[in-house]
Amino acid sequence: MKFALVNEQRQEAQPNLFGACPACGHPMLAKCGKVRIWHWAHKGGRTCDPWWENETEWHRAWKGHFPSEWQEVVHQGHNGEKHIADVKTNQGWVLEFQHSHIKPEERQSRDSFYSKLIWIVDGTRRKRDVTQFRDAWSQGTPVGRNTFLRKVFLDDCALLREWSDSRAAVFFDFGKDLNLFCLIANGKDKLGHVFCFSRGMLINLLRGGNMQDFEALLQDARASTTARGR
Numbered sequence: 471m472k473f474a475l476v477n478e479q480r481q482e483a484q485p486n487l488f489g490a491c492p493a494c495g496h497p498m499l500a501k502c503g504k505v506r507i508w509h510w511a512h513k514g515g516r517t518c519d520p521w522w523e524n525e526t527e528w529h530r531a532w533k534g535h536f537p538s539e540w541q542e543v544v545h546q547g548h549n550g551e552k553h554i555a556d557v558k559t560n561q562g563w564v565l566e567f568q569h570s571h572i573k574p575e576e577r578q579s580r581d582s583f584y585s586k587l588i589w590i591v592d593g594t595r596r597k598r599d600v601t602q603f604r605d606a607w608s609q610g611t612p613v614g615r616n617t618f619l620r621k622v623f624l625d626d627c628a629l630l631r632e633w634s635d636s637r638a639a640v641f642f643d644f645g646k647d648l649n650l651f652c653l654i655a656n657g658k659d660k661l662g663h664v665f666c667f668s669r670g671m672l673i674n675l676l677r678g679g680n681m682q683d684f685e686a687l688l689q690d691a692r693a694s695t696t697a698r699g700r
């Protein structure tokens with residue numbers, strides 16, 4: 471984790487620092503080695519949040535686009551279950567940055583735990599994904615006059631297929647030189663909507679933009695995907 475409580479204050483890991491987990495209160499050790507990014511780990515290695523993924527530079531770069539008090543926010547569900555959201559905005563949107571493979575059951579649990587969820591998926595982990603996605607996008611059909619929105623076939627792209635039944639907004643990040651792409655699908659239809667989004671646009675939107683427009687955009691795309699599927 472990036473933050474632990476040191477004298478009740480959230481702090482980043484520094485050599486020889488001891489802290490406590492903001493979610494469970496367990497002692498945490500600052501891990502400041504040469505290989506992995508500096509981070510906090512639960513003493514004894516146990517992790518209180520089974521959804522927690524080891525952080526990479528990629529995670530940290532994404533978190534760093536948002537105020538530190540929005541990062542690693544402990545979120546408690548109605549049943550008392552606690553999880554640490556990578557980022558939670560002041561408008562209640564949770565961002566989860568996913569680098570490694572995630573099992574469908576865990577993804578679905580997170581989809582239902584957070585009511586306003588945006589996934590940002592590292593699209594560079596598997597080499598074939600970028601190529602497959604590029605093909606799917608270039609063969610997609612533009613929707614109306616909007617050159618940033620296309621209907622695409624999901625079947626030929628593993629990444630799109632794997633995420634097509636998520637009820638959240640799923641953004642794919644293919645590296646900092648490329649735009650982000652947001653998938654809206656219903657998990658049944660072979661077609662989904664994909665929006666091309668600049669990174670800056672998404673970050674600005676989340677940092678204080680009008681999220682109602684974004685929600686309306688998602689709803690419209692979802693409604694038209696569902697209508698097309700009938």
Ligand SMILES: [Zn+2]
Binds near residue numbers: 491493494512518519
């Ligand atoms: Zn903990």
